[in-house]
Structure formats: C-alpha cells, structure tokens
Amino acid sequence: MPTIALLVISNLFMTIAWYWHLKGGMEKPILLVILISWGIALVEYCFAVPANRIGFAGGWTPGQLKIAQEAIALIIFGGFMVWVLGEPLHWRHFAAFACIMAAVGFLFVGR
Template structure:
C-alpha cells in the first residue's frame, strides 16, 4: 500500500479547511471576496485530492476506503485548525466523532493486505 494518497489527502485537506473556514477570522470581509478567495484556494485542494484518489484507487483502495480515509484526515486537520487558528477547545464530542470515524476506517480496511 502506497502512502502517497494519504500524503496528498492531508495536503488537500489543509487547503480545503483554509478555504472553508479561514474566512471566519475575517468577519468584516465582503462575502463576494470571501467566496472568490475560497474558490481560489479550493483549486489547489482539487489539484491534490483528485490525484490522491486516482493513485489510491489504482493501488487497490476502494472508493469507500478513500472516502473514509479522507474523512479521518479531515477531522484531524480540522481539529488542529480549530485549536490553532480559531482558538476553539477540543471537547469530548470531538473525541467521540474521531473514535467513530476510526471505527469506520477499521471496518473499511479490515481484511485488506
């Protein structure tokens, strides 16, 4: 199993988290400007996510496995972003959501060599 899809998904999720939530640090920015900036940032996310999924799929990952891996990575990236950028504390609910996604990942990857 190649780790390249995971690395690309981590990088793409950093861009997407910034695109989706970075504007929250700028509440007075005009909405149209925020939308354009977010789309510009999201372009880089797509440039990483699409190859990650193609590479993973052609190395034997199923679509479901790719999606679950992406969700786990998203939660980790967002958790770091929430604490570092938005200064929000992580709570037991975050831990519960992470545990549920890790369980989903375990089910999706169980029995894979």
C-alpha cells in the same frame, strides 16, 4: 503512502478554503470571501484528484478513499479549530473522532 500524503495536503487547503474567513475575515464582503475560497479550493483539488486516482489504481475502493479523507479532515480540522480559531476540544470531539476511526477500521479490515 502517496495517497495519504496527498490527502493530507488536500485537506489542509480544504480546511483553509472553508474556514479561513471565520477568524479576521468576517468584515470582508461575502463575494470576495467566496472568490478567495474558490482559489484556495482549486489548489485543494490539484491534490485531491491525484490522491484518489493513485489510491484507486493502488487497489483502494472508493469507500476506503472517502473514509480515509474524512478521518484526515477531522484530524486537520481539529488542529485548525484549536490553533487558528481558538476553540477548545471537548470529549464530544474525541468521541466523534473515535467513531470515524472505527469506520476506517471497518472499511480496511481484511485488506
């Protein structure tokens, strides 16, 4: 469970680092946006690296860690897309989510 919690926190920071400037930050110079995003990403790495080390030490394979991270990223980005960027969800988003969840199932089945 610490692995999942750390990956969730990591992905919150990752999503903010990559997309914060799309809503209200487009007038900022790109170099400033990059530097701010790097600062946010540093915090993201402080959660992602321990999440992966703890997960790997707990018996997760690198593939399981990556696909879990992708599934979490999709969930978090979906929320960010709707609540921060004001984008509507479409059936395509749910279909993509189902594909990622199927990938999670494939990698974790039999474990």
